[in-house]
Amino acid sequence: MTALAIDITPEMEALLRAGAENRCGLCCIPGEVRKSWEALREAERLGYIRFLDITRPWVTDEGRRAVGLPSELEASRAALRAALPKRKPLVPSRDDDPRTDFDYRSYRACGYVCILAVKQPDYRSEPETLRIGRTLKSEPQFLGARNSIILPETEGRFVLALVPHWLARIGGLSTHPLPIDETDLEWSDDERALWDRLRAVCFSVNSRIRTAGRKVQRAKMRYGETA
Structure with a gap:
């Protein structure tokens, strides 16, 4: 009352x-x-x-x-x-990409590319960098605040990051990652599905970096689609 x-x-x-x-x-x-x-x-x-x-x-x-x-x-x-009438949901739905066109132009100007890699086991105490590689046992590379931007889509044992193109080249990090080997028992079905989804995001980000800032562009593809 x-x-x-x-x-x-x-x-x-x-x-x-x-x-x-x-x-x-x-x-x-x-x-x-x-x-x-x-x-x-x-x-x-x-x-x-x-x-x-x-x-x-x-x-x-x-x-x-x-x-x-x-x-x-x-x-x-x-x-x-x-x-007031209730607002109807947007059709199509709002773009889920957290990055703007200005971000992609900045990445292109800085020579950044998107890579998808595997987080490798790291037994260092209080590491300041992230140990990654093409596979769990490949030659390791180390990502930190000075040489990379970890993207928010990073999940589980996989990391999606922006790195200078020269670092990707000398480190053997592919901007077009291949599917996980079906015979590798290290990965679960959920992790394989996650890898495939992150591959599509990696392709999409690299495509948008390449076309950023161009006066004449093709129709913008939806976030996560392959260019």
């Missing part, structure tokens, strides 16, 4: 609630002012109402709060939200 101000009488409460529910904020009709005069005058003294004229007592925000009701502005906002 809503707590009332200690100086609110039942008659005053009824007047204030009537004013809050009235579209114009009027506590009673002109013919009832004389009958409720004492309660109206006390409410005016407490700041709960104001008289627009002798026949029109108007409830204030203090009066609304005294009976546990929202202010006039809050009530108007709630009524507006209820009256």
